[in-house]
Amino acid sequence: MTEADNIEVFFEPEVERHDPALYQHEGLATGIKADEALADRARKMLADQGFVLVQGLLSASDLETAAKELRELTTSNHPRCDMIWFEGGLRHHLQLSSEDDREMDGKRAGSGFTLGQSGQQLPRLDPAFRANFVRKVMGFVDRNPGLRALAQHPEIVGLVTELIATSPQLFQEMALIKPPGGREKPWHQDQAYFNLPLDTPVLGIWIPFGSATPMNGCMHVLKGAHRQGPRPHFKRRDWQICDTDVEMKERLAVPMEPGDVLFFDGKLPHGTPINQTNEQRWAVQYHYCPKSVVQVDDAERLKAFGSEGKNVTC
Numbered sequence: 001m002t003e004a005d006n007i008e009v010f011f012e013p014e015v016e017r018h019d020p021a022l023y024q025h026e027g028l029a030t031g032i033k034a035d036e037a038l039a040d041r042a043r044k045m046l047a048d049q050g051f052v053l054v055q056g057l058l059s060a061s062d063l064e065t066a067a068k069e070l071r072e073l074t075t076s077n078h079p080r081c082d083m084i085w086f087e088g089g090l091r092h093h094l095q096l097s098s099e100d101d102r103e104m105d106g107k108r109a110g111s112g113f114t115l116g117q118s119g120q121q122l123p124r125l126d127p128a129f130r131a132n133f134v135r136k137v138m139g140f141v142d143r144n145p146g147l148r149a150l151a152q153h154p155e156i157v158g159l160v161t162e163l164i165a166t167s168p169q170l171f172q173e174m175a176l177i178k179p180p181g182g183r184e185k186p187w188h189q190d191q192a193y194f195n196l197p198l199d200t201p202v203l204g205i206w207i208p209f210g211s212a213t214p215m216n217g218c219m220h221v222l223k224g225a226h227r228q229g230p231r232p233h234f235k236r237r238d239w240q241i242c243d244t245d246v247e248m249k250e251r252l253a254v255p256m257e258p259g260d261v262l263f264f265d266g267k268l269p270h271g272t273p274i275n276q277t278n279e280q281r282w283a284v285q286y287h288y289c290p291k292s293v294v295q296v297d298d299a300e301r302l303k304a305f306g307s308e309g310k311n312v313t314c
């Protein structure tokens with residue numbers, strides 16, 4: 001193991017492959033050009049469909065430094081971040097046994113309720129090889145100016161402010177890397193992971209660093225389904241909506257190009273399929289809520305999103 005850097009490292013299990021039918025879609029999401037993303041229009045789109053896809057909002061230079069920092073986060077022996085998750089494929093190189101899997105701390109990690117193992121040190125492996133298994137990185141904006149600048153980009157913060165109708169705070173950031181063959185992020189609502197009052201306007205934004213396509217694991221959404229409110233989540237391949245609750249109606253894939261930004265409601269059901277290409281798919285995701293928000297406890301969140309205690313099965 002490498003020297004401790006006050007980092008938390010998570011080793012996920014091998015995740016069972018999803019049924020390909022779960023990501024068949026009725027169509028593709030329609031975007032608006034950056035110069036058409038007027039506040040009123042964007043607000044209406046968010047209210048109606050639960051997301052706004054803005055094309056060409058960021059320039060190549062907006063993304064360049066952030067992408068370099070993200071690469072460093074995945075390859076460094078001393079990454080400037082709080083937490084790193086590795087895909088199940090790394091287990092074979094570390095001889096981790098599933099018998100030692102435990103529920104990983106969802107509180108600090110915000111990862112929900114997946115089984116796996118965690119530690120305080122990166123595995124002592126060739127960094128370039130190890131980087132092939134990185135799935136997620138969290139807690140990096142304070143030490144990576146390019147990734148921070150992206151979260152504070154005036155066009156982004158301006159639209160986020162319009163969409164949540166008050167001064168926003170960034171309360172979570174994550175980088176999401178889907179290696180070739182990388183696992184699915186099953187259908188879920190982000191608010192099922194946050195201890196925030198149900199009526200809080202929570203906004204996620206998702207920014208790819210290369211083309212995001214149905215083949216490499218782009219976003220898929222249930223257009224308009226945020227209006228139905230919370231859905232029960234279950235511990236299955238992840239903390240997720242039951243596969244049989246993911247309807248085909250209004251299921252859209254959201255292909256994106258570098259420069260595009262997806263703004264989406266914290267109650268919008270969404271997921272990303274396995275990466276079927278030989279290239280990594282890179283993205284960052286930032287979450288904003290009003291500055292004034294007061295957190296609730298786990299019990300309050302699980303009352304809305306937890307399956308326990310409800311007469312529902314999956």
Ligand SMILES: O=C(O)CCC(=O)C(=O)O
Nearest residue numbers: 176185190270271272283
């Ligand atoms: O980027 C991905 O693959 C999925 C990200 C996501 O939906 C999440 O982590 O909440």
